Amino acid sequence: MMRRAGILLTWIVAMGIFFLPAFTWAEEATGKEQAALESIVTELEELRKELAALKQETQVRDQLKATSEEKAEETERILTAVGQEYVLRREGSLGITYGASYAYNDTDVLENAKAGSGLTVDHTSNHSLSNSISAQYGLRNYLTVNAAIPFIYKWDQQATSSERNATDIGDISFGLQWQPFPTSTGRASYILNTSLIIPSGASPYKIDVEEALSTGSGFYSALAELSISKPIDPIMAFGSLSYRYTHEVTGLNQTRNGPNDASALKKVSPGDTIGASMGIAYALSYQVTLHLSCQYSHTTSYEFDWHGGETNKTGTSTAASVNIGTGWKLSPETSANITVGIGMTDSTSDFTLSFSMPFDFTL
Secondary structure (H helix, E strand, O other), X not given: OHHHHHHHHHHHHHHHHHHHHHHHHHHHHHHHHHHHHHHHHHHHHHXXXXXXXXXXXXXXXXXXXXOHXXXXXXXXXXXXXXXXXXXXXXXXXXEEEEEEEEEEEEEEEEXXXXXXXXXXXXXXXXXXXXXXXXXXXEEEOOEEEEEEEEEEEEEEEEOOOEEEEEEEEOOEEEEEEEOOOOOOOOOOEEEEEEEEEEOOOOOOOOOOOOOOOOOOOOOOEEEEEEEEEEEEOOEEXXXXXXXXXXXXXXXXXXXXXXXXXXXEEEEEEOOOEEEEEEEEEEEOOOOEXXXXXXXEEEEOOOEEEEOOOOEEEOOOEEEEEEEEXXXXXXXXXXXXXXXXXXXXXXXXXXXXXXXXXXXXXXX
């Protein structure tokens, strides 16, 4: 009996020695699997948190994303700072714009000396200040009518002894803007502008040229212009092509120096003008915009007919300028726009400074 009990105990101890490493390995394997499982759970939890954060960011971004209406308003705000020819009024809305511009030009003129037969150089400075009130009304979303009335002040100083000035109304204009194709996001916008300019200002062909200054062109003219604008993120590109037709002025009897001692002007045939412009605009913020542009125009020769049968023609002229401007949004209905221009040719003012403030009304 004792021998059997010893044999059984020996067998149990041997089995324990044999299976103990297996049990130990199983416990170690189970621990590793548990650690791996916990690691996977941790990573999944972190991934869930990241996905939740990304979803929240996407929702915030969608809320901040500008709607098509907001993009249209931003485009209108940028182009309004550039010029009214690039913007149409909404149907039933009225816009009133106050504008002011200053132009300066100086030249050196050869004059006969007061004593002797020599020549003297006189420095001539021309200053012109224009104030205007314009109105735009939207007949349809694609059709706008407008009118403008300028008020002109001119000051002309030659050397220190001769000075002239004039204050009068300028040339009144009536216009129509038409958009033949509806606009859509990302596509170019085309606007056809037509204007009739009436010579309501003091005519340069009816004043005393030695004593007075003109405030108008002196002739009727019609302007046709195609304005194009296109958003190219993050800027707005714009440009225009124009043609101005002028009507001759007859029935004149102005005293001035003409060819072959002719002294009375009878008729003037002004030259027509072809023009182009291009530029870019950029919204620095919701309230501030910046735009750069250049303008070019070519005017054909003028023809002057004199009493007595004499006729003479001028040469053609070219005008070009570079402009930089900024627009400031003061309120939802009002903004202020300032533009500085530098003349590049003799036919252009040396320096111009323009200011405009549009007001919007819904009728």
